[in-house]
Amino acid sequence: MWRRAAKSSSFLPLLLQLPKHDASLPQRFTTGFPFHAPFQEKGGISPKQVAPLITFVLGGPGSGKGTQCAKIVETFGFKHLSAGDLLRREMISDSEYGSSILNTISEGKIVPSEVTVKLILREMEASDNQKFLIDGFPRSEENRAAFEQIVGAEPRFVLFFDCPEEEMVKRVLSRNEGRIDDNIDTMRNRLKVFEALNLPVIDYYSKKGKLYRINAVGTVDEIFEQVRPVFEACEQEAK
């Protein structure tokens, strides 16, 4: 569907650079990671052939995802990939897609999935870390399906920072980081998009038994004390 829509989109040139399946290429260069390879085999397997541990971090705008990710990185050594940060970086780079991303973010809408997945995949491939916190993604069912299709992997678990709207509005409007979407009009749209597109994804992971709901009201440290045991349990499992 996105491909058809993309025909008249200014995102099209970027979409055309997406990795395509080519049986003559090593899988790593076609789908990013050889997720279906026998990861546990001993000997001769490069670090890139270890299955990555992926955690999605979801929640409404201003719910505190980025703030908590910083603490998770510090405590548990994950690589933090914020989809919004990657898009903002692409937006201010020389990329010809910058203005399309800017318009989409200014309106509080969602950038085509394949663009965002490509940016995430590039960072995953460039990283030596095998533990990824993917923040603000997937924002829609389309995001989720594109990740599964292009990267070929699923998250081990998903965090959901559950925060009341009025608290999110208050936090976003006092964030003061110069973000183009930190204004009341864009925030209203972002909240609508969150409810219409993001909540169904959260529901999907809940039904799969992968969702950890975190009460996102309280101090940063209080909230982190709910997050910590999730990662400690994950570390125990890996031993």
Ligand SMILES: Nc1ncnc2c1ncn2[C@@H]1O[C@H](COP(=O)(O)OP(=O)(O)OP(=O)(O)O)[C@@H](O)[C@H]1O
């Ligand atoms: N527990 C908290 N209590 C009060 N303020 C908080 C708390 N956690 C984060 N903040 C502040 O709220 C603002 C939004 O937090 P943050 O950027 O982490 O949210 P986010 O979920 O990543 O938002 P977005 O989706 O817009 O990127 C920041 O200014 C941050 O310092």
Ligand SMILES: Nc1ccn([C@H]2C[C@H](O)[C@@H](COP(=O)(O)O)O2)c(=O)n1
């Ligand atoms: N999966 C994503 C993530 C982000 N965006 C765009 C639209 C968001 O409003 C904006 C800011 O993201 P945040 O920093 O709040 O995570 O970036 C998107 O289109 N798709």
Ligand SMILES: [Mg+2]
């Ligand atoms: Mg954020």
